[in-house]
Amino acid sequence: MDVLRDLYRREEVPNALLHAVTALHRPTLMHSLAKVPTWHNDRIVLVGDTLHPVGAGQGASMAIEDAIVLARALETTADVPTALAAYRRTRQARVTRTLKAGDDSRDAKTMGPIARRVRNLIMPLAFRFAYERATSWLYTDDATSARHEPADSSRPR
Ligand SMILES: Cc1cc2nc3c(=O)[nH]c(=O)nc-3n(C[C@H](O)[C@H](O)[C@H](O)COP(=O)(O)OP(=O)(O)OC[C@H]3O[C@@H](n4cnc5c(N)ncnc54)[C@H](O)[C@@H]3O)c2cc1C
Structure with missing residues (x-):
């Protein structure tokens, strides 16, 4: 609490909140909702947090x-049901990968004491030599040029 209060000492509202705290709990795993199996039906579609709340910033x-991929699918596909299916196929791999990154990031916050020490030793090296390469997939994707995946026979929804 002392560290936090010092960090936020110039911020009026956080400072007031931190001084009102009566108990400090160790970080715990956040409750993570089950994955959403249904992305759309023929006329209703989910986007954003309703579909995939991502705990990875x-x-x-x-x-x-x-929104960009959905708009493109609607623009370039003859009918709405086909466009919604194309939206799912185009987004699925990236959404799944980002959700996994969020899970990994969450789990890293609740390590035990030994794993925390190992992490603290490794992280400076990882950030210096590997972080940019390991996370570039997240930041270099261009949704405006996403190619729609061709329809498959199982037509997942
Ligand atoms: C503390 C915090 C920090 C975050 N930091 C980052 C970050 O650094 N980077 C990042 O990319 N993301 C961050 N996020 C996540 C990001 O804010 C959300 O993922 C994003 O806002 C989701 O957008 P959305 O449009 O799907 O949903 P929302 O932004 O939640 O929009 C849904 C809207 O629907 C409205 N609504 C709900 N029910 C109804 C109804 N019945 N009728 C009409 N309207 C309704 C709500 O009022 C809301 O305006 C953060 C989230 C939090 C809470």
Whole structure:
């Protein structure tokens, strides 16, 4: 609490909140909702947090990417049901990968004492030599040029 209060000492509202705290709990795993199996029916579609709340600081980005890909699918596909299916096929792999990154990031916050020490030793090296390469897939994707995946026979919804 002392560290936090010092960090936020110039911020009026956080400072007041931190001084009102009576108990401090260790970080715990956030409750994570089950994956949403249904992305759309023939006329209703989910985007953004309703479909994939991402605990990786990427939720707004993912919602915007969804919107771009959905708009493109509706623009370039003859009918709505086909466009919605194309939207899912185009977004599925990236959404799944980002959700996994969110899960990994969440789990890293609740390590035990030994794993925390190992992490603290490794992270400076990882950030220096590997982080950019390992996460570039997240930041270099261009939703405006996403190619729609061709329809498959199972037509997942
Ligand atoms: C503390 C915090 C920090 C975050 N930091 C980041 C970050 O750094 N980077 C990042 O990319 N993402 C971040 N996110 C996640 C990001 O804010 C969300 O993923 C994003 O806002 C999701 O957009 P959305 O349009 O799907 O949903 P929302 O932004 O939640 O929009 C849904 C809208 O629907 C409205 N609504 C709900 N029910 C109804 C109804 N019945 N009728 C009409 N309207 C309704 C709501 O009022 C809301 O305006 C953060 C989230 C939080 C909480």
